[in-house]
Amino acid sequence: GKRMAFDKACRYSKIHAWSLTQFQRAVYLDPTLLITANIDELFQFPEFSAVKVVGDEFNTALFVFEPSKKTHQDLLNAYLS
Secondary structure (H helix, E strand, O other), X not given: XXXXXXXXXXXXXXXXHXXXXXXXXXXXXXXXXXXXXXXXXXXXXXXXXXXXXXXXXXXXOEEEEOOOHHHHHHHHHHHHO
């Protein structure tokens, strides 16, 4: 079964970032982050760059992504299944 943390609403809401198809690439920044320097270079990283925490776990407080209707739907389907 799904782990409790997987069902957190904050993780579900991040899926909708991929619906922002008016952009080629975007950077998600969690509201808990404090940005103290220019972050323009993040837009040069490949899609879904995130910090690996432990094993297969990733910290998604900051990640690079390329919005896509297909990816958005695939993520929703995986989340809801």
